[in-house]
Amino acid sequence: MPKPSTRPLSTPPIPPPNPPPPTDSELYPGAISRCKWQGAGPFDEYNLPQHTYLPSHSRKKRVLVLCTGGTLTMAPDSTKNGGLAPVEGALTEWMSNMRELQQDEMPEIKVHEYSPLLDSSDMGPCDWARIAVDIEKNYLYFDGFVVLTGTDTMAYTASALSFMLENLGKPVIFTGSQIPLCEAYNDARRNLIMSLIFASRDSVNEVGVFFHDRLLRANRSTKINTDRLLAFDSPNMEPLANIGITIDENEHLFLPQPKGRLRVHSEMDTRLMTVRLVPGFDDSVIKYAVENPDSNMQALVLQLYGAGNMPSNKQSFIDVLHAARERDILVVATTQCLTGSVMLGHYAVGHQMKEAGVVSAYDMTVEATCCKLAYLFGRDDLTPYEVKRLMGVSLRGEMTTDASSSSSAPFTEKIAGMTFKNRSTRKV
Numbered sequence: 001m002p003k004p005s006t007r008p009l010s011t012p013p014i015p016p017p018n019p020p021p022p023t024d025s026e027l028y029p030g031a032i033s034r035c036k037w038q039g040a041g042p043f044d045e046y047n048l049p050q051h052t053y054l055p056s057h058s059r060k061k062r063v064l065v066l067c068t069g070g071t072l073t074m075a076p077d078s079t080k081n082g083g084l085a086p087v088e089g090a091l092t093e094w095m096s097n098m099r100e101l102q103q104d105e106m107p108e109i110k111v112h113e114y115s116p117l118l119d120s121s122d123m124g125p126c127d128w129a130r131i132a133v134d135i136e137k138n139y140l141y142f143d144g145f146v147v148l149t150g151t152d153t154m155a156y157t158a159s160a161l162s163f164m165l166e167n168l169g170k171p172v173i174f175t176g177s178q179i180p181l182c183e184a185y186n187d188a189r190r191n192l193i194m195s196l197i198f199a200s201r202d203s204v205n206e207v208g209v210f211f212h213d214r215l216l217r218a219n220r221s222t223k224i225n226t227d228r229l230l231a232f233d234s235p236n237m238e239p240l241a242n243i244g245i246t247i248d249e250n251e252h253l254f255l256p257q258p259k260g261r262l263r264v265h266s267e268m269d270t271r272l273m274t275v276r277l278v279p280g281f282d283d284s285v286i287k288y289a290v291e292n293p294d295s296n297m298q299a300l301v302l303q304l305y306g307a308g309n310m311p312s313n314k315q316s317f318i319d320v321l322h323a324a325r326e327r328d329i330l331v332v333a334t335t336q337c338l339t340g341s342v343m344l345g346h347y348a349v350g351h352q353m354k355e356a357g358v359v360s361a362y363d364m365t366v367e368a369t370c371c372k373l374a375y376l377f378g379r380d381d382l383t384p385y386e387v388k389r390l391m392g393v394s395l396r397g398e399m400t401t402d403a404s405s406s407s408s409a410p411f412t413e414k415i416a417g418m419t420f421k422n423r424s425t426r427k428v
């Protein structure tokens with residue numbers, strides 16, 4: 001069955017011959033402006049150089065704000081029983097009235113509001129692709145990007161973008177809020193200001209999520225709270241930065257400046273299913289999904305118990321895993337625990353899974369696992385074998401494997417049944 005396509009991957013076109021930079025009056029009117037974005041850049045190429053046209057030390061930093069909607073942009077809507085709904089065009093006006101944004105140290109800001117604005121529950125891979133392509137088109141003109149989305153699926157969108165933007169050499173900061181910007185008391189204002197500040201940082205070369213008082217690596221983030229302002233966490237990695245009276249950056253965790261040119265992969269293959277095990281579950285449903293000849297499933301993500309365990313006395317489930325392997329369905333083991341890593345060899349039952357070809361997601365979030373699978377399967381240049389191998393490799397700092405947790409060979413020692421692991425602090 002053909003996979004859902006967003007854009008065919010073809011041979012990368014030849015980059016244009018050093019096109020002239022746009023004049024400031026064309027692109028940077030100086031004030032916050034709302035534009036019906038036609039694509040500001042004349043380039044729609046795969047490979048773009050890393051620099052911005054005018055050297056940033058000779059001018060203010062420039063940040064493009066791409067607004068997709070979410071609570072930050074919402075206000076009570078009387079036609080919807082007072083429920084919160086996005087207000088088209090309001091963000092630009094609200095931001096124009098924020099005196100903080102006029103200060104000299106703040107970057108020059110351009111806002112693009114998509115239309116219609118969305119609750120993030122309505123967003124998916126096509127929207128992710130649109131954001132990725134818009135960043136690509138504007139990559140040369142801005143020093144950094146802020147993406148405003150709703151919090152409910154922000155960890156998915158931000159994780160997806162981290163994979164779609166290969167060799168990212170500028171900051172792309174996702175943020176949103178729990179309370180709309182239009183309210184007198186809100187978390188939107190600070191989230192927005194801090195994201196703009198981080199989007200102006202030369203040292204950030206990755207997709208981040210700023211929320212409340214922390215900058216997190218996007219593909220390590222997860223939404224943990226429905227009603228608190230500290231709504232996101234990065235359970236398996238320290239924040240990239242903590243905000244108090246000072247901004248404390250963990251620069252040793254930042255991804256290095258990439259060596260290659262930006263390459264945007266906008267195709268995601270979404271033919272995957274996620275299953276969370278429950279003790280005593282009826283696995284005939286999973287069996288049906290795996291063995292049904294009409295099924296077009298490419299990958300099955302299992303949310304297992306603890307360090308990656310499943311019932312060992314359920315031969316029928318082991319059989320399903322073997323059936324998946326025969327049908328070239330990649331089965332990936334994640335954990336239901338918020339913190340820690342899958343260790344498939346740790347318990348005997350894990351060996352049965354390894355024998356059935358199940359691969360470990362290590363300490364990746366479920367959000368990152370699904371988006372990484374969709375990204376890898378969406379790449380037409382990778383074989384299923386390479387997809388399987390790359391699931392165990394940290395591509396954008398999304399997982400801690402033995403290879404990625406230490407800059408030198410990991411030192412392990414076993415004493416009294418305890419394994420001592422010597423991990424470096426650099427987790428990428």
Ligand SMILES: NC(=O)C[C@H](N)C(=O)O
Binds near residue numbers: 118153179
């Ligand atoms: N806080 C939020 O932004 C929640 C909203 N439902 C959204 O995800 O769009």
